[in-house]
Amino acid sequence: MKAELNNITNLMELKKHDYTIEDVDTPNLYRHIFPYSEIPKITFNYKNIPIYVPDEIWITDTTFRDGQQAISPFTTEQIVTIYEYLHKLDNNSGIIRQTEFFLYTERDRKALEICLSKGYKFPEITTWIRAKKEDFKLVKDAGVKETGILMSCSDYHIFKKLNMTRRQALNQYLSIASDAFENGIIPRCHLEDITRADFFGFVVPLVNELNKLSQEAKMPFKIRICDTLGLGVSFPGVELPRSIPAIVYGLRHHCNLSSENLEWHGHNDFYSVVTNSTAAWLYGASSVNTSLLGIGERTGNCPLEAMLIQYGQLRGNTKNMRLELLTEIAEYFEKEINYSIPPRTPFVGKEFNVTRAGVHADGILKNEEIYNIFDTGKILNRPLIVAVNEYSGLAGIAAWINTYFKLADNKIDKKHPIVQKIKDWVDSEYEKGRTTVISNSELEESVKKYMPDLLSKINNTASKKDYKFKNRKINRNLKIKNI
Known part of the structure; x- marks a missing residue:
């Protein structure tokens, strides 16, 4: 054995062996680890x-x-x-x-x-x-x-x-x-x-x-x-x-x-x-x-x-x-490129930060940090979105409105009477046998119908902001009539 200074670690180390190629006649396939007919094994030596x-x-x-x-x-x-x-x-x-x-x-x-x-x-x-x-x-x-x-x-x-x-x-x-x-x-x-x-x-x-x-x-x-x-x-x-x-x-x-x-x-x-x-x-x-x-x-x-x-x-x-x-x-x-990204793929999938669960939506309604991994809107230009289905409840609908329209101030509470009206419509859809998620465009129409004042305010301020998130398709020039 010979003691040498390792110029990577800057420590004296023993050089134990000069490794030379082992030119074997038959291949070493590590059959005890890779039997092929079984799942590979993970073996331990505790080092x-x-x-x-x-x-x-x-x-x-x-x-x-x-x-x-x-x-x-x-x-x-x-x-x-x-x-x-x-x-x-x-x-x-x-x-x-x-x-x-x-x-x-x-x-x-x-x-x-x-x-x-x-x-x-x-x-x-x-x-x-x-x-x-x-x-x-x-x-x-x-x-x-x-x-x-x-x-x-x-x-x-x-x-x-x-x-x-x-x-x-x-x-x-x-x-x-x-x-x-x-x-x-x-x-x-x-x-x-x-x-x-x-x-x-x-x-x-x-x-x-x-x-x-x-x-x-x-x-x-x-x-x-x-x-x-x-x-x-x-x-x-x-x-x-x-x-x-x-x-x-x-x-x-x-x-x-x-x-x-x-x-x-x-x-x-x-x-x-x-x-x-x-x-x-x-x-x-x-x-x-x-x-x-x-x-x-x-x-x-x-x-x-x-x-x-x-x-x-x-x-x-x-x-x-x-x-x-x-x-x-x-x-x-x-x-x-016509490459399909699974929607729940972390960071890049369309729905990686979309929540549908009512209990999660209730948490998001209180503070989006509760169920978002980090500020995805700021870091990835992917604001948190709440999808609405039959399990969303009042909290889910209120959270959708707040996140979709980016209501940082004056957020809508789940007890707002208009939220109940939208929920009644959502419930009626599923009672008729619907199985798909309520789309953003459908929910936007509901807001247009029941909350025209809110949508008008959003349209007036939207031009000041640059949102590239493609699911947010608000017509900034939309004129809403009170239905």
């Missing part, structure tokens, strides 16, 4: 790894790469528009630091060229390729400073997809990384399926060899930790290969990698993608990879919007980002 939060944490985007694989391909114009949205959303905060592009179609290459010409610092444009010579030529022609390179690292992929040995795969990966260094392009090495890989028998030896190439070239390289099937586990005391704390710690400790060169990429197969991405931050990776709305293969990637909110919770601020643009972005995807 707790301390939290190690980097000085800086940030987000990268894969909407145009992994995201685009799961939906109809974007047009060139759509890619450029979405890139503009990402730039405006980041607002030069550097939180959305990079985005990656495909290079395989003329459409993608044209979009990359247009976006590069804009000269934006954030998000920086990078690319993604397979570990093939012909793919790397596309990167050289693109004129980018960094590219992702697919480096599948589990025996499932090496033996069963690539039909290679571990040594052959390692040599191929190192060859493409060398080409990147020789051409002054930073390689971002995507360790695909790391949560089923032999960490000490393949991952650590591969990364250490990449480290040697990096030192010789006097250029940095990055590791993207790819949880391809969403098998990563954030709990303390879990064994490799599924432990996120152990993977991130292992790459820092056994490969001497700094946090800024580590990036997590997760999928949502086990409903854990946001928690897992957050754990990567907490245990030492500076970067987490995301896509807008979480679009991506199978269950999708980590939603970019979710990690922006997580950033705010962890850091206590979101710098100067324009989070209200998330609402515009969601509308753009639905209108221009």
